[in-house]
Amino acid sequence: MKNIAILTGGDSAEHDISILSAKNVLKNLNIKLYKGYIIHLKNGVFNALIEEKKIPVNIENFTFTLNQKKIYFDAIFIALHGPPAENGMIQPYFDKLNIPYNSCSSEVSHLTFNKYQCNEKLIKYGFKCAKSFLYKSDKEINIKLIHKKVGIPCFVKPNASGSSYGISKVDNKENLYSAIENGLKYDNKIIIEEFINGIEISVGVFEKLDKIHTLPITEIISENDFFDFEAKYRGKSKEITPANLNHRLTEEIQKISKKIYKKMKLKGICRIDFIIQNKIPFIIEINTIPGLSEESIIPKQLKADNIELSQFFDLCLNKIVN
8 A cells, every 4th residue: 555645735826726636636546556645735834634634744754643653655646736836846855855756847847837938948849839928027018019029919927827817818908007917916927928819728648558648628618708717617618528629630739739748748647728720729838737626627538538537546656656
């Protein structure tokens, strides 16, 4: 029986979503193979959550004591969205302790969490991304330059954030200032992207039996202007899995997703979001620690692919504990 730490919490607005993901992982963990413990991290402090009680975790060796027995961990299942996991800050701690984890390395996570740098890398590899402009909080807002670079309408996003927090669609120049101010609540760098008008889709990608595997594509139809927080978590969207795409386009997107996974040196389950404009898929974002709550896209894609969550978590953990 292997002890698995299901890491959750974090220091961002995604804290509560992380808790939901961790609880779903624990609920579906194969109890014949693994003993799961939810480990909550907040402000650098680890606590094991056992029956609503908090038990401190020793940061020197990542252990805790339960009923006078010291609990060691064989692996970490990272279900923590946003910092300090999705941005690559916590991984070196586990690397130093030689405890394996199911997600991307620190270097890869740091790159993909930085939307602007990630897009630059993807473009360098020949993938299509929206034109973008990086605004820093210590600079003056230059409306003319932004308009010249990306045009109006456009999207304003925190450069390093998730769950659609702080994102605005801007339809006129007058709203650009307030959209940037909103984004600055979540990050001091803002990425301003050209508006890609088309079908929004999402693709789960992971390694299955040493081959890169794509899950059925999800088409996202939001009741709002775009797939914002309300659409993601409050039922303001319709998610169709598999997406209503023709066979050729489906195959092309799956092929692109596998290439991205390989080129960007991704690991574990990742979710790649696209918008298809005039039959051309533009990469919007790479999520290296996607949501795993019951309402999240990845569990729904797994179901459409006839993969049980417990079976999927076995695949994720088997690669790192055996």
